[in-house]
Amino acid sequence: MSLIVQKYGGTSVGTIQRIRNVAARAVAAHRAGHRVVVTVSAMAGETNRLVALVEELSGGDYSQREYDVVVATGEQVSIGLLAIAIDSLGVPARSYQGWQVRLVTDSVHAKARILDVEAANILADLDAGRIVVVAGFQGVDEHGAVTTLGRGGSDTSAVAIAAGLKADFCDIYTDVDGVYTTDPRVVPKARKLDRISYDEMLEMASLGAKVLQTRSVELAKKYKVPVRVLSSLEEGTGTLLTEEDDDMEQVVVSAIAFNRDEAKITVLGVPDKPGIAALIFGTLADANINVDMILQNVSVSSGETDLTFTVPKGDFRQAMEVLKGPVASIGARDLVGDPDIAKVSVVGVGMRSHSGVAQRMFKALSAEGINIRMISTSEIKISVVIDEKYMELAVRALHAAFELDKDAGDRVGK
Ligand code: ASP
Numbered sequence: 001m002s003l004i005v006q007k008y009g010g011t012s013v014g015t016i017q018r019i020r021n022v023a024a025r026a027v028a029a030h031r032a033g034h035r036v037v038v039t040v041s042a043m044a045g046e047t048n049r050l051v052a053l054v055e056e057l058s059g060g061d062y063s064q065r066e067y068d069v070v071v072a073t074g075e076q077v078s079i080g081l082l083a084i085a086i087d088s089l090g091v092p093a094r095s096y097q098g099w100q101v102r103l104v105t106d107s108v109h110a111k112a113r114i115l116d117v118e119a120a121n122i123l124a125d126l127d128a129g130r131i132v133v134v135a136g137f138q139g140v141d142e143h144g145a146v147t148t149l150g151r152g153g154s155d156t157s158a159v160a161i162a163a164g165l166k167a168d169f170c171d172i173y174t175d176v177d178g179v180y181t182t183d184p185r186v187v188p189k190a191r192k193l194d195r196i197s198y199d200e201m202l203e204m205a206s207l208g209a210k211v212l213q214t215r216s217v218e219l220a221k222k223y224k225v226p227v228r229v230l231s232s233l234e235e236g237t238g239t240l241l242t243e244e245d246d247d248m249e250q251v252v253v254s255a256i257a258f259n260r261d262e263a264k265i266t267v268l269g270v271p272d273k274p275g276i277a278a279l280i281f282g283t284l285a286d287a288n289i290n291v292d293m294i295l296q297n298v299s300v301s302s303g304e305t306d307l308t309f310t311v312p313k314g315d316f317r318q319a320m321e322v323l324k325g326p327v328a329s330i331g332a333r334d335l336v337g338d339p340d341i342a343k344v345s346v347v348g349v350g351m352r353s354h355s356g357v358a359q360r361m362f363k364a365l366s367a368e369g370i371n372i373r374m375i376s377t378s379e380i381k382i383s384v385v386i387d388e389k390y391m392e393l394a395v396r397a398l399h400a401a402f403e404l405d406k407d408a409g410d411r412v413g414k
């Protein structure tokens with residue numbers, strides 16, 4: 001008998017019939033002898049609708065606290081409906097919102113971080129033979145205010161609950177049947193991975209592969225939660241997120257990720273002295289804007305430097321706005337931005353022990369005439385920023401160059 005946390009996304013609970021289907025799955029696991037907790041998102045499109053209401057009313061200038069009050073309601077509907085559906089199949093169910101569990105977060109509204117999961121309620125219900133349904137996406141801060149965890153946050157709720165309950169599995173049901181070498185819509189020959197390491201998945205998620213919210217993978221890694229990514233529409237073994245082993249290290253590149261959701265900003269003619277980077281990035285941090293890639297190189301002749309970095313596209317306008325003051329105060333020459341970029345990355349734990357990956361990547365891109373605007377690397381990833389219009393071409397070229405359409409054992413360069 002295992003304790004399983006199942007998570008279903010918005011598409012999986014998008015209609016009454018689909019909610020019945022989710023209820024049947026939860027009940028089947030319960031009848032097989034497992035202790036079952038289900039976390040769900042709002043019905044498909046509902047969170048977008050709620051966000052649009054806030055935007056329409058306010059024109060974008062609104063209290064983040066009240067934004068959370070509005071957008072968290074989508075999940076209240078789906079958990080109640082699901083509990084009713086499970087009950088009607090003869091298994092007692094009980095639903096909880098984030099504040100009822102309690103899923104305690106910090107007070108950074110619209111992107112709150114989970115601090116603690118109080119699991120007593122849930123355990124008592126499981127002991128009483130119930131299926132427990134918990135709202136994804138929402139929590140409560142120390143003042144009792146409703147918070148939300150950022151778009152896609154139900155994944156993180158599910159993993160946090162699984163960690164808090166020391167669950168045997170956290171099964172993330174979605175509309176794809178696992179994690180692929182790249183998005184099959186861009187490369188039809190992309191293959192499903194049976195397993196992927198937490199670190200690789202972390203890179204994939206943060207690079208914009210939309211299967212899981214990045215924070216959910218961070219949590220899974222920290223608490224070693226075995227996460228399975230599964231299809232809610234068909235049976236299958238999905239992809240298991242796990243710690244890496246020797247087999248995984250034999251493969252140089254496991255997957256190609258891409259992301260159109262970033263924008264590039266450059267501060268031109270920055271004086272070369274201490275404190276400048278701290279001021280620029282401190283300003284962005286104060287505005288809760290995450291910076292991704294950063295590039296700086298001092299020109300020997302002029303003693304000046306250009307500072308280039310990327311931010312989420314959604315934060316682009318705000319970033320340009322808040323930087324105006326600091327950029328003027330340090331006497332930099334100009335502030336320019338470009339939202340029409342894309343980031344393409346090759347990811348694999350095998351890079352730790354293999355050389356020549358960068359060369360193979362750059363060769364494949366140059367063969368297609370694609371110009372690289374920025375490069376960054378980590379131990380297990382190489383990312384390039386290119387013009388957005390070449391993104392799909394780059395992904396296809398790299399998928400072919402690293403032979404990801406072949407079985408790992410059949411690849412020439414592994
Ligand atoms: N309903 C929320 C959203 O659409 C959370 C989630 O789906 O994970 O972002």
Ligand code: MG
Binds near residue numbers: 152155213
């Ligand atoms: Mg999602």
